[in-house]
Amino acid sequence: MRAQPSLELGQHQQLALTPQLRQALALLQCSSQELDQEIARALADNPLLESVDPEPESAAQAERLDRVWTSSVPGARAAPPDERPEPGQPTSLIDHLLQQLHATRATERDCLLVVRLMGELDERGYLEFDPSALSAGLQPELDIENQEWHTALRLLQSFDPAGVAARDLSECLRLQLRARADEWPPDVLACADRLTDHLEDLGAGRWGRLCEALGCDRAQLDAAHRVLRQLNPRPVSPWQSDPVHYVTPDVLFHREAKGWQVSLNPAIEPRVRLNPELVEGLADQTLSPDLRDSMRQARSLIHNLGQRRQTILRVAEYIAQHQQAFLETGVAALRPLTLREVAQALELHESTISRATRLKYAQTPWGVHELKFFFGSVVQTRSGEETSTLAVQSLMRAMLACEPAGKPLSDMRLAQGLAEQGVVIARRTVAKYREAMGVPPASVRKARAATQG
Template sequence: MQIILPMQSRQSIELRQHQQLALTPQLQQAIRLLQYSAQDLEQEVAQALLDNPLLERDEEYDIEGAAAEPAASHDDDGFREPAEFASRSRDGDDEYVRPEAAPAPTLRQHLLEQLRLTRAAPRDRVLVELLIDELDDNGYLVTPLDELADLLPGELGIERCDWQAALRLLQSFDPPGVGAASISDCLLLQLQRGERDAPPEVLACARELAREHLALLASGNLPGLRRKLGCSLGVLRDARQLLLQLDPKPGRGWAHDVADYVRPEVIVRKAGGRWKAFINPAVMPGLRVNADYERIIRQSRQASGEGLQQQLQQAHGLIRSIHQRFDTILRVASAVIEHQQAFFELGEQALRPLVLRDIAQELQMHESTVSRATRHKYAQTPWGVFELKYFFTTAVSRDDGETTSSAAVRSLIQDLVQGEPAAKPLSDNLIASMLAERGVVIARRTVAKYREAAGIPAASLRRARARLDSMG
């Protein structure tokens, strides 16, 4: 017989040391502010001013300072703070407000106003309003009539002919072509409006092109079009010109998307013979803690509640986080601009290969910190306003052993295409050969990838466009 004794567990106390990074609220706030854009930061500051009575903007209550005109600051390059920025800081609580225009009517409002002026029956008005609600931003009817008919109860007795009558009424409204189901239908509706503006043979050719041969017209196959249509070259040319006068997106004139502007946080200018980065003073939120409130709270800590103490800490923490944010952005931007000095002298073709890891190792930061400091952060340069991430680009090997950036290769391809003969555009193989003559050896498929990234169509489409342009 074998007896198995149970194992006895022993408890012991051990003292171990280890390091652990605690994600404190202050650190969380610093990370959040760093990834904010300039507009997001401004909203965050505005909300903090509402929530925390201890925070105030600089010079908000400095009556004497507001009355005195501050002297303009100059540096060795003659850079001066713009007048609107200076006036904004002097105005104190009156923040800069973008001028607002009266809201323009939408496409729906424009169509409903026309419907109101008609003598349509109430039943037809309701159907037309339902059709208007189904239009997209370009004025197209995206839902087929059969599907719309299924949405209404059958006991209403609405037939398909009722929907068709409502659609014809809608298509008679301005703009011409509204309510179409396709681009072909849209062009045909507009041709129907302008039948008196062109000879009958040109109108007939244009209608046939819009109805059946838009794809062939886009390909530039003129002999094939003439064979199918049986018309002369002059009639085909006039029909094409007539189609070009039409609007394939009739509703876009009422799509009033408000274009927001970009506020660069970094200004790049030359100082001491080198291009350097400077923080834009217009995006620096001047915040401070009210000195009188802070003195009262610190002198009577026991009398004041924990709420005021916490708000005081939060106010100082926000100010420190904002200063840390701009310090990080300036450090990263300075390193990036130092790497890309040639770009500011020569342009895009002089961009050097640069990745996040290069800046992170140089500044002893994490790559994620560099990414946050460059995403949605813009720099005002002599070549325009660019996101800081624009200056990061992959490397492409040259035959001399050196490397160039992918952005520079795209710029070279754009220059080659712009200088090509219109009737004989450069193929991707020929572009690759011409790049190889300049020392950039890349494959044809790589040329195609960079060409598509630059928004350049293929050689066949460029050739078709040249043929069509030669008709005009």
Template structure:
């Protein structure tokens, strides 16, 4: 039998977690204040970018560009900085900026590792998902589901990236729960072996019992002595439950609404607030010079980054506007009568209507604000669970809380409504709610019990 050889050509398509995709994800979750800082940094690093409103203030005309001979222009172009501070070949990337942030601190540690490009990109995504306390706001499964399936990113890939992030300083960063945050810190704690083992058991399964202060019951559950439990407790108290505490800014953030809700021809509509949307462009004359001069790779990369940043800004604005319009469409009574008329609405409702992932809706509404007739409201405030009845007549938890507060405000002096009586009145309105839930909502509104209200009325009578 004669051996036969064959040549087979296969075409395979694969995608990478590109810088453009990372930037789009990051921009979507930034607040307007943080986005302004990102833009300011980009304008300093990339001379091809310019902010349009810097050159055309309201009431002013745009001055005509001065004609510059090509020979005089090219030397200044060659002197432009050619390296971005986050490029892998940049030796200055480990230098701390004057105003360091947790993200800067974590990125410098990431760039000091030997992680591959994909893992580095995934860790960057996780860093961008950290909340103000240093915790992840999304699960690994949610992040994987949110990424384009063509990338082929699996849960194991994200877990590897998470383990790398959790090895960084400050200890406990990247945790998904308080238990995990404390456990990460215990791995580096200096304490006797028995104390460490006991502390690990407590943070893994007995934090609630520890918080109750019943040391004897906790010792019995763990099968060890009270002295050992007390030593483990003392060790846990030295840990930091909020790893990003020292990195949080104490400066109040000025809120500029991303969305303006206006009534146009009898209908409520959502509009983008142009004052909160940075207007950037690429300097056309410089871009033309680059084409004529045959610019080097570094300059062309800056040009590509400039166009990519503008596209990311446009995509961010488009996504936020689509989500806001769907919210306004589903909650017209809120803008007409107030937040007490809020109807039950979930992230999945908007995600299904817009054919987006729930995590995209979450990013597009977190720290994004709308100017409404009733003030500036964060977009994620419009999401609330249903209480009582089902279907179209269901009320939101927020509206029920408001109804309870109004009922108590209108109750007869000296004859306050008990939680049970409020539950009965609500049921008569078609809202089925338990007495203990009434008590919970009353406490959330900062309202005293019926007995205390009655006693207070008797004193002031």
């Protein structure tokens, strides 16, 4: 049978997203930082929009909320709502080393060589080649001798952090041992120093071979091993930490006479409006197509920002109502909550709730948490009530914090301890939660305790 081309009429439904709806969804998903960027872009592109300074009553509200928060949270300290802490600018490793070099009585020639060595340190703080090989990069007339390079190297290795400019891991550990020699008994220190030449056997756990090579018994070997574990194989790591990033909460949970209330943080609330002077001047004119489009976009943005505020506030209010026990007593009292439950209660789509909780943070008596923190799967308790996985992990964390150092709690013992508190879950579920918490098995914790003890 041959296929014949034909025309047919049919009806079907399809959801079409208008530009205004796309913008509303995009704004709802934005974090506060991303929203600032979107608004800045709109202000730059649209001449009819202008930024609005906080009104006096808004500033007063921010101050009042800050006082309420300070009084409701023990140990909280007030800070101006518009004062966001800036990440500190730590001293670089090179600056740290140069400060120490300038405090010495080294000659100008020695300082030149030390600075040249500093420039060759790798990301671990090591210098993995013969310093004399650097002579080729200096002026020939300097005529640097090998002994001068080694003198400069010894000077650099005497600086803080101990272990810097080592040629390998063994030398890095030995430099730290010598810098901290007064912390351990001489015999243990000497054994640890010799042990740095047998790191391969140490890593493989060849205890018998090590005792024979070092001429010591197992107790002394273990003591030396504990000493090495206190050293840092990457001595410059404190200078390589990532800058601190601060989170400004979008939502404030605060206690008042009538219970827990929710407010949007006025310190980061975006404020834009139509420029009243321009709009008034255009009122009696026939607008060009470009101005009509700018007017439409400006009104759409203002409307969508209002929708965003309203949606986030409604979701946060439902969370506060559902998680009253958490606000009163902490993480162990978290109740299970799903996106579907909130969506049904607020008559919104699940994707809307997901967007409204993405990268939105709430200030609570127990820290600043992303709104998604309050959502978790259900765990059944013995009494038939429900709790959340985060609450169970909180109980486990409290049990692990009190476990004896030499007798860590097994997964079975953790399951029994949870059962005694009314939470009955299988041992394999405990193991899954423990792994999610980043806690190693009891056998590994016991071995670490034995090594460190």
